[in-house]
Amino acid sequence: LMSLPKLVFPGGALVGDDAGFLNAARIKGSHAAIKTGMLAAEAAFDAVQAVRTSDELTAYPEAFKQSWLYTELYKARNFKHWMSKGLYLGTLMVGLEQKLMGGNVPWTLHHQ
Incomplete structure (x- = not known):
């Protein structure tokens, strides 16, 4: 997006x-x-x-x-941004965002 x-x-x-x-x-x-x-x-x-x-x-x-x-x-x-930071950190943060918070997080990771 x-x-x-x-x-x-x-x-x-x-x-x-x-x-x-x-x-x-x-x-x-x-x-x-x-x-x-x-x-x-x-x-x-x-x-x-x-x-x-x-x-x-x-x-x-x-x-x-x-x-x-x-x-x-x-x-x-935020999926691709988290996964670009490594498999373990990406999996942890995506799991947190998607499973625990249902994708409704108050932050958006931006790229250049």
């Missing part, structure tokens, strides 16, 4: 693995690809119905932020 690029640009959108939607903690990405494809398709359909062409599908990133997928990725946002 912390490394997602801008999802839309004039005339197009990034979905699935192209944008980096992957829950690395669960090694799952196909459900994210399907969901983001559906969200982008709905935004594109609405744009076509409104006779809008070659503009940005701003409804797509907004719909993503309101979806269950955003919640899932938000809860797993």
